[in-house]
Amino acid sequence: MSLRHHPFDPLTSSEIRQAADILRRYVPGTDIHFRVITLWEPPKSEMVPFLEMEHGGSETAKTPARMARVQAYVDSTFTEYKVNLDQQAVVAEETLHGRHAHIDGEYMRKVELACMADPRVKEQVAALNLPEGSTVVVEPWTYGPDGMNDMSKRMTMCWFYMRLSDDKDANYYAYPLELCVEVSDDLKVVKILHLPSGEHDRVRTEGNPKEFDRRKIHEGSEYYPTLNTKQRTTTKPYHVSQPEGPSFSIEGNKITWEKWTMRVGFNYREGMTLHDVRFDDRSLYYRLSLAEMFVPYGDPRTPYPRKAAFDLGNDGAGVCANNLQLGCDCLGHIKYFDGWLVSRDGTPLKMPHVICCHEIDDGILWKHTNPRTGNAAVARSRVLVLQTIITASNYEYVFCFYFGQDASLHYEVRATGILSTAPADFSSPAPLPYGTTVAPGVLAPFHQHLFCLRIDPAVDGYRANSLLVEESHPLPPSAADNPHGVGYVTRQTYVEHETGLDLDHTTNRVFKIVNERRHHPVARTPVGVRLLPCYSQLLLAHPDSLHARRSEFGAHAVWVTRHADDEAFPAGRFTMQSAGGEGIASWIRKRRERRRGEEVGGSSSNREGRGNEKKGGKEGNVVEEEDDTCVRNADIVVWHTFGSTHNPRVEDWPIMPAEKMVVGLKPVNFFERNPALDVPPSTQERNLSVLVETGGGVGEERKEEKEAECCVERFRGR
């Protein structure tokens, strides 16, 4: 089946142009400031039949229409349009009163200039009495609502830093200043704050800031190579070569590698997305994406609680995606994917090399030595990596999907970049309790990074999956059934209704996404995949706080919901200065409440989701299910919240060694056997390793025993 575009293909530059033109014709004579033109993904109700047809299902299905999601300020009114590119028409529009678009780089630049140009700000800067030759750097941040301002208007916080070097790449985070300025939507300086810099300080708005304490001037906080000249020379070059080329093949956005097939997507908000992920021609995942992340700072002193960033919803992982460089960000044989965004005037904006695709060797995949023969069978693990890197102001995040030959899949986040810093008094009696002092007068405040991975499963079919929670529990000692007190069994519980759940390693709690309609012929359990969670502390902010209300996904580690086309973002569609109450917990609560209402009204059919099973035989389209709180044999989405409570180390300064967080997904009684059983054995003939002769051995003098004999000796009869 060949198409000009696959329905999952992101919009091309020409489609972006078309969409812009269609909107211009639709609202002639208006001033249009484009913010978003991206693929409006087809409804799942259309995609499922399409994919079933694409993969050889008998039915015929129509190809979903190409739709664009356009967000623009039209004569200053923020509006979202649904544009049908096939019909060349706007088919729907929504005025977004009181909403704010994602961050606008050009506007932020204006904020910075307006702030610096304000005479009162100039006075205040002068009052700081900064060192000769220093340069003030203003970093505008989106405003994390703290209930102290009206959020219906855009508000920006300007945090002040300084660099002592003329070099624009000098690390200004090494000199956080005590000034902070609120700038209004219309670029007016609303308020000038003097930041608290001692434990019991309070923010001040009167008088002058303290003078800059010159004892804070220090060395060793530069990270940029030209400024950080002490470089080790001990690391020898390391090259990866694939004489026959990579093992993957690429058609458009479709990647085929070692029994895996998947389609790569990219958008302004989520950055890299994966679609229709299959192994050995069986479906596993309809869609995989990082759906949101929240970075709240833990320093309670006003105005620090305003540091609370939704790096996807506010900044956009696509907008912040790095242009990956060959040999720097990626080693080996690298395939790059470009992405496309839109400029404010509607012209397509190319994002070069936002995703890289390559292979790595991951050591031993499987091995066994037969003790009787001394014969070893060993296979090495080859892994496919899809990497994207974003820069969200001071921080970098490296997002990678790792695909294994054994049908395992891992999602890894690496946090790096530079800590966001705050001023601390040079001579405070004790370290401040809200962070780590990483350099003289430089506080790196405690904060959290909470990520939410959205898993839209298609376990052996696109229509109906269930979430099974399994725990391992000891059997009670009993003369008859557990005479030695060592027995244990598993307990399985199906989740019946939408909810949030937590991790428990003490019971080996395992979350399995299964297809109850497909039982494994040998194991006789439903086929499934297992989540390997990342054990993390959840949101520390008080449940009643704005932080908690805005980042509902941070309340539980695992969530399961019914699939809904418009529920992609677990903190809500619009996070910029949001008031909260529109996230995943609210979706669930609203459906539950409506459901209760209906039941009171009498229609309590299908209460336990059993109805699905009846329909199981003919795989009824779950979109038609009555109980939209039921997640049993339904079109479900599983969400995993994970991250880190990042109480900085001095070792994270001045640039942070990547901190890894890893989530896994593995098949469980899905395949007939080890899906990597057919990986050929690893041989020196193919791998061409090099023996390093240097130095001695653990036992120095060499003897003449034949090695083969040793093996046999070692293994005989074991």
Next chain:
Amino acid sequence: MSLRHHPFDPLTSSEIRQAADILRRYVPGTDIHFRVITLWEPPKSEMVPFLEMEHGGSETAKTPARMARVQAYVDSTFTEYKVNLDQQAVVAEETLHGRHAHIDGEYMRKVELACMADPRVKEQVAALNLPEGSTVVVEPWTYGPDGMNDMSKRMTMCWFYMRLSDDKDANYYAYPLELCVEVSDDLKVVKILHLPSGEHDRVRTEGNPKEFDRRKIHEGSEYYPTLNTKQRTTTKPYHVSQPEGPSFSIEGNKITWEKWTMRVGFNYREGMTLHDVRFDDRSLYYRLSLAEMFVPYGDPRTPYPRKAAFDLGNDGAGVCANNLQLGCDCLGHIKYFDGWLVSRDGTPLKMPHVICCHEIDDGILWKHTNPRTGNAAVARSRVLVLQTIITASNYEYVFCFYFGQDASLHYEVRATGILSTAPADFSSPAPLPYGTTVAPGVLAPFHQHLFCLRIDPAVDGYRANSLLVEESHPLPPSAADNPHGVGYVTRQTYVEHETGLDLDHTTNRVFKIVNERRHHPVARTPVGVRLLPCYSQLLLAHPDSLHARRSEFGAHAVWVTRHADDEAFPAGRFTMQSAGGEGIASWIRKRRERRRGEEVGGSSSNREGRGNEKKGGKEGNVVEEEDDTCVRNADIVVWHTFGSTHNPRVEDWPIMPAEKMVVGLKPVNFFERNPALDVPPSTQERNLSVLVETGGGVGEERKEEKEAECCVERFRGR
């Protein structure tokens, strides 16, 4: 300082010979069956001054004597000797009544033959009515005590399997038989058991076993390449080359790499050990080793509880160490270390290539792009790997230490190999609750793998460290101190006395090993390292069970004890058929009880370990401390128990894709800044990556926007 042998060097083959000769002269005219000749590591009280001198401390210290630990059956009496190689004399001996040496391959072979030769066994095998051309395979296992036999005599369990192919590498675990035989120390068949194969079956000792059910005969359970001919051809070759050679240098057993130095050791029991691990000439760890592992099976039906293996204490990680092959087990530029054991007659036994040392590329180490200039600084992560692989009967374990350029250290276990199987009735109504049916009639029982990593720290000095438990907790909302309800702080608690502790991700509980006598100049906290634990379920067996008493380390995730030279093994010195009560919990209990006794007797000084602090100034040798239950400012050892509750997947059959378990150690406010700050930036010039041109991009048509502009566009003013 140059020595013939460093005190941490394992015994060389000639030293092993000497030790054997010394013992022969010491017990002339006896029949000696050697089991162990290995380095008797010098007492820490001698090593600490030696190391302080070695690393430029002013004091002079004498080089500890070369001592050998010899275990042998002398005229059938199991005895341990301490042999002084400098004095050429036995300086101590201990008769080990009621103890058993680690597993003896030659003896196990005899057990197997004796079992097969027994006429009653032959009858029983005949009664199974096995298929034409099948071969019975007997796998002798050490006996996991279940209270049903006298353990003072060696007892072996023979488990029966069958292979249908003539090929000795055929996977006999695919046909577990219902026979099981107990063999006595003097090679007599004591009891013949018919294994339970249905949920409510009981073991039988009378009559004949059920006939073999031919419906169990199946395909697809072979893993050995010559028998498993379906092999994928899609995986292209992947080569690693280091034109200037590796970045490490090796002198004897000392490895120097990227600011790290360490000494590699190897012995019959622990396999690979690491000693005097330092970074940038500051000490971090005195000794790192896997100290024990326990693999209890969870099937409660007699005799399955006897499957309970201490793969270090019973089998020996050194004894089971694989002869690693270039290009198979290791890819790249590989340095191998050999090890030496002893044969029963006292001749040295070479263990070739038991440890491999090489480098890998681990992706992004750190990165930041300055949003104002669009200039990126990125360094790639090079990692040093020390790998050893053991074969413990059916299972393989890959043990790796990973050293990072940022002074982080990770210890990884990969479990692979073949599941130990048990017979299941072909036509049982439901799957058995004690395992997973992985092939027709083949039950892979539930079991646990519990590992104990022993961390003997030397955080910025060899003498006195403390264990600090830190948690992150929300501040209570308060108008004055936490007006927005988003603040949080950390709580620190020093562990004062020896104990076992557990993990808690919900409070972000962090275990830090710190040196309270060395404060970080900027952060003003004690310098330390942090444990990154592996969240695992602990031992499921009932606390009163023999399993629990024998594997005391399985009761808690983190243990802290006072260092004692003879406390290296947390399940006790001798685990073979052990009765328990000699492990880490017992050490702690006994010292506590004695301490309480002393206190009642009046000497309650130093109760809270404060005495140590008083001595802090002159770094008193902690061995002299009075309170030997105190772990504050003391010579402590930290133990981490982790592993997996392995409820097998069909995908683990017939050979298991490696399951990874990872533990980390990272500096926390130890260094002045990121210790990898001086890693040179990653450049294509050095990395020589290759651009793959195949296929399209996420947005197909290419446009002419200049990429540099995009970056600026993207980053400007953010």
